[in-house]
Amino acid sequence: MVIRIVGTGSSLPEQVVTNEELSRVVDTSDEWIFSRTGIRERHLVKGETTASMSAEAAGRALCNAGIGAEEVDLIIVATITGDYMTPSTACEVQAALGARRAAAFDINAACSGFLFALHTAYAYLRAGMYKTALVVGAETLSKIVDWEDRSTCVLFGDGAGAAVLHVCEMGTKGNGREEEAGGMLAFEQGTDGARGKVLACRGRQNNNLLEKNPFVPSYVEMDGQEVYKFAVSTVPASIGRVLDKAGTAAGEIKYFVLHQANVRIIQSVAKRLKAEEEKFPLSLSHCGNVSAASVPILLDEMNRKGMLVRGDKIVLSGFGGGLSWASAVVEW
Secondary structure, eight states: OEEEEEEEEEEOOSOEEEHHHHTTTSSOOHHHHHHHHOOOEEEOOSSOOHHHHHHHHHHHHHHHHTOOGGGOOEEEEEOSOOSOSSSOHHHHHHHHHTOTTOEEEEEOOGGGHHHHHHHHHHHHHHTTSOSEEEEEEEEEGGGSOOTTOHHHHTTBOEEEEEEEEEEEOOOBOTTSOBOOOOEEEEEEEEEOGGGGGGEEOOOOOOOOTTSOOOOOOOOOEEOHHHHHHHHHHHHHHHHHHHHHHHTOOGGGOSEEEEOOSOHHHHHHHHHHHTOOGGGSOOOHHHHOBOGGGHHHHHHHHHHHTTOOOTTOEEEEEEEETTTEEEEEEEEO
């Protein structure tokens, strides 16, 4: 049994907000933002929703895979910004695509969400329960950003990315030997809930019948220094462990597709892995941090540009709220 990513897709809102435009509503500048984050602009929703972007990205992934919606057995959407508490975003995607036979649910693992969803879908397929899974990472972070807090509002964007996982039959080579498996080679993930509050956003508070509780909106709050220290130590360690599980050396990896949180974090990870920065593609400059959507958006951009060739080994890695992290080694 070989389980491969056979298609990718993404969706970004039409509205683009540059650093210069942002500086008109908050005390910041293009130089200040770019020098600290690597971000030049981000896409922010107007009429789009988390569900509409998810469905569009999913449809493009299915088209890229050459698979019809009626063939999808499982839909998992990773998001912290669903449009409804219920139904889940995955249920909305199922309806929009007409994937009537698919089971559908959401996962909340913040910036690690797409990798957690990918691991979960793989487990379902590996167990023989399903054959085709649609995995989506989608966020409308502009809903939970305090636009008066320049330490956070400059970082985030909106968008969605998707991948199709499919159980492929193993072929044989001319000499009769079985073709090398490839596909999803190894996974690694973890959580440090004790430090979770350094990156948090409170949900709806208690609405007591006998008390008049005023509505207090909740926004993303982040201790940037703590998140940075977590990322630059945890991500290289996670990648090292998953490479060991896959029996693969860092030098064999063509690309490291990391969550797009901050260019300084990515540069630090490259340095600690002793890998060339050219192996770490970026979408930060035009997308910003899109949480669970950042890895699949970047993966789709790479796929559409022809950067990925059958047999290439890549590492996917997400990290962030929870605090959580997850990595995978994939042979394309």
